[in-house]
Amino acid sequence: MSSKKIPNVALNEPGKKVIMLGNEAIARGVLEAGVTMAAAYPGTPSSEITPAIAACVPFHPHINVEWSVNEKVAFEVAYAGSMSNARSVAIMKHVGVNVATDSLFEAAYHGVRGGMVLVSADDPSQFSSQNEQDNRYYGLHALVPVFEPSTPQEAKDMMKYAFPFSEEHNSVVLFRTTTRMNHGRGDVELGEIEKPDREIGFDFDRNRWVCVPSNSRPQRTSIIKRMEGIAEIADDFPFNGLTISEEKMNGKKYGFVAAGIAYSHLMDTLNQFGLTEKVSILKLGLVHPLPKIMMKKIMNSVDELVIVEELEPIFEEQFKALAFEEQINSVKIHGKNIIPQQGELTPGTLNIKITQLLGIDYTPFKAPELDITAPPRLPQMCPACHHRNTYWVMKQLERKLKLKFIKNNDIGCYSLGVYKPLEAADTALCMGGSIGMANGFAKIVPEGQIVTALLGDSTFFHSGIAPLTNAVYNQNDMLIFIQDNSFTSMTGGQDNPANGIKITGEQGVKIDIAKVVEGCGVPKENIWVQEAYEMDAMMEKMEQAVLAKGVRVFIAKHMCSLQEMRLVKKNKIKLPTVKVDPEKCIGCQICVRKFGCPAISFNFETKKAYIDQSQCRACKTCTFVCPSKAFYVAEE
Secondary structure, three states: OOOOOOOHHHOOOOOOEEEEEHHHHHHHHHHHOOOOEEEEOOOOOOOOHHHHHHOOOOOOOOOEEEEOOOHHHHHHHHHHHHHOOOOEEEEEEHHHHHHHHHHHHHHHHHOOOOOEEEEEEEOOOOOOOOOOOOOHHHHHHHOOOEEOOOOHHHHHHHHHHHHHHHHHHOOOEEEEEEHHHHHOEEEEEOOOOOOOOOOOOOOOOHHHHOOOHHHHHHHHHHHHHHHHHHHHOHHHOOOOEEEOOOOOEOOEOEEEEEEHHHHHHHHHHHHHOOOOOOOEEEEEOEEEOOOHHHHHHHHHHOOEEEEEOOOOOHHHHHHHHHHHHOOOOOOEEEOOOOOOOOOOOOHHHHHHHHHHHHOOOOOOOOOOOOOOOOOOOOOOOOOOOHHHHHHHHHHHHHHHHOOEEEEEEOOOHHHHHHOOOOOOOOEEOOOOHHHHHHHHHOOOOOOOEEEEEEEEHHHHHHHOHHHHHHHHHHOOOEEEEEEEOOOEOOOOOEOOOOOOEOOOOOEOOOOOHHHHHHHOOOOHHHEEEEEOOOHHHHHHHHHHHHHOOOEEEEEEEOOOHHHHHHHHHHOOOOOOOEEEOOOOOOOOOHHHHHHOOOOEEEEOOOOEEEEOOOOOOOOOOHHHHOOOOOEEEOOO
16 A cells, blocks of 8 residues: 555545546546556546546556557557456547547447446537537447436446446447536545456457457447347436426426536526426436437427537437427427537526526626726747747748748647747648648649648657658658657646656656657658757758758757746756846847747837746747847856
């Protein structure tokens, strides 16, 4: 037993109530279910789940947990555990499931031995994502059941329930959450922690596990029957619930259907207006397949039914289809004609829509107008972020060499380079897409244009190696920038192969990106590795890279400045002080209007730049950027 303080998620105190983040509650459910294998790739809003599981390892060492290099690998790691009769979970955000689907769809055919859950954390309103995507559809497409909790307590209980359910029905379970569920907090009553008590080991059943057509055809028949069986018991699912009211308002009986956080918001609205006992309510926890008996009962019991769901009209379409099939013509079904299809569903929106429908007098709260005008502020990279240095040098070289770069960007902190003042991204599609698209542009660009791709170290390991290999194989002329800051920074600074530290804090194997690049076939003379704070050398070496031909890779290295500052504070390191010499500053504002470091500001009265020392991290890049050499390192 570890001497460390036991975190709440790992406490072995059944009945104790603690306040938990939704993601911590999910991790607690994983622990209580006796899960042996957990694998994930970090992505908001799912990122806190796996570290919470890892925090349990010192106290519950039966758990194996890892950051995998991408979501497909994470799913396969977990599924190998399931094949070996170990309860397993794979964790990712919604777009990560896109990466894992090749494995998910075939695993759905094979089924499970140990219970297997795939967590999909969806992100309505795109708080940290490139799209809005409703992954309930994957349940319909892959023919797997989908669970969706509405509170942290239910998230814990439902996750624990998902594993025996998976085993009973021989199916992967898709466990869908949304941002408000993941990052909300609530009371959670801890339950019993189940210790694994089963024989773990692969069964060598090649007729089941090998996906050749002769095996998959009968599995296709089985998976259809499996889903039919789950549909038959959907009305008995313990996290579904139906209450019927006979009361009328405006001469009509009303009903509501919701799941997940939309249900929690719905109940807040109904409670606020005293409607809870006056309307019929179908609460869904199993969101695929839907409980048809309950569906028919609520439709036959009301005059108007409102389907409250975030994003796509999945429930709405199924309710309308069932009403048509069963000839239930007496009910009017509302869905996206009332509830928005875009963005996160908020309590304020529900208050307005429901009171309008029911004819309730309601004036939405309007915040008092304050005589304060906040200046607009675009998202920006941190002070001393070395991505800014790379972009700055790229733009100087474009001007110096009179070339035009096609800047294919990837998904990470460096995506913020698209905004002013840098405006250093022309495309961004998905993880690994930068090199993939560069392969295409390289075949069609005219003379005078340089095809570039820019991605981070974690993204390179995630999905950059395959398109790089493609570039080498097809001899596509391009310059690839790999921004090595040794962390998966945008999702919270998780470790990855670039620093070699495992999620448990143990030292794994640190993988040299330059050697991987060379192993993909890029010749040594076309690989440059440079410390990103050494701006003169950055300029010199990057110019060499730009003017070279073929596939070439420029690796800019410096630790993520956020992580570096944590080490500075932990080790009480005194940083040098960078200042502005007002005699030399000519007020050109290149430092603020072109370079854009958040630590640099401009005094419009004195017409001089100055440094906010509370933000400055002494990278000294400003001493290179300033044309009048007004920035300097002060002597101590």
